[in-house]
Amino acid sequence: MTQASDELWPALVGLWRDYNLHLAHIIAAIPDETLRRPRAGHSLDRIAWQTVPADQPAMLEYLIGDYIGHLQDHVRQILALTRQAVGDGSMNSSIVLLGPVSAGKSTQGRLLSAALGRPQVSLDEERWRYYREIGYDDELAREIRQRGGFLALVMYWGSLIPIQSSDCLPNITTASSILGLVSTRAGRISNACGEPLRLTPTFFCCCHRRIERNRSVSSGTRSSSAGGPELRLQPALSTATELLRTGAPHDLHSRNDA
Amino acid sequence: MSSLSDSLRATVGAAAVRLLAIPEAETEARRDGEWCAKEVMGHLIDSAANNHARFVRAQLQDDLVFPATTRARGSA
Secondary structure, three states: OOOOOOOOHHHHHHHHHHHHHHHHHHHHOOOHHHHHOOEOOEOHHHHOOOOOOOOOOEOHHHHHHHHHHHHHHHHHHHHHHHHHHHHHHHOOOOEEEEOOOOOOHHHHHHHHHHHHOOOOOOHHHHHHHHHHHOOOOHHHHHHHHHHHHHHHHHHHHHHOOOOOOHHHOOOHHHHHHHHHHHHHOHHHHHHHHOOOOOOOOOEEEEOOOOHHHHHHHHOOOOHHHHOOOOOOOOHHHHHHHHHHHHOOOOOOOOOOOO | OHHHHHHHHHHHHHHHHHHHOOOHHHHHOOOOOOOOHHHHHHHHHHHHHHHHHHHHHOOOOOOEOOOOOOOOOOOO
């Protein structure tokens, strides 16, 4: 067995990934005839992951598929092993995306969720439950909006949030309400995430983009759901993924003004 | 054949992102005599090297007879 424990995990994973990308090139160049020619003589009854009886012919195509299956099985094993460790509470790594309306929080969250295999929780859903709990009045909100417009409504929302440490945030609107939720509803959010939420090791990623630009592009609809260039993990979130690995507490503020 | 190649490329690309998110300490945690994550990854790198040789040799020889590696389990 490779004595791997002296080597750093990212180096091992990087080597493994790059080696397999090289193998993918090699595999792509193999002619179909070579892949699918039945071979009477083989040792896949001994060396394969899912073996082939010695008295049955085998193909190279099968051997390659078997290699990939074996690889996927061990990746699942590693993810299961380490999820177990996370479940022990030894590590908390929730990511909180902060930002104004239309910044792309949900889109980035979805990509991040897929990339990391972690559940995505929308605080907006929590927000409305919480507002109602503390006396939010739908009728009053409608009236305020009619009289004073969206900004007045935002102020009404803001007045419901007891925590106001929004001076570090680029936009008080959504950011303050979400920050309030993080601070005051940590228990509920943590339930929704299925893991304990401690604020210290949590990432705060502020994705903020000019709302006007989004609006002009999409005529009031959310451009993030319409596809297009922003359907990529922002570089800062790739960085967040990397920082997560170290397990150290971070506040990560990123700009997404592009 | 491109589908196998694409499958491998997609698998390692997606897996690497998730694997890199695992903190170093967790990759060394061992339970009940099982392999830790680093040992599994070491095995996967061995497996890549072994199969690299097999995929190349399979194009030069008629049979698919290859020397067994010394893995106690999880061969391939």
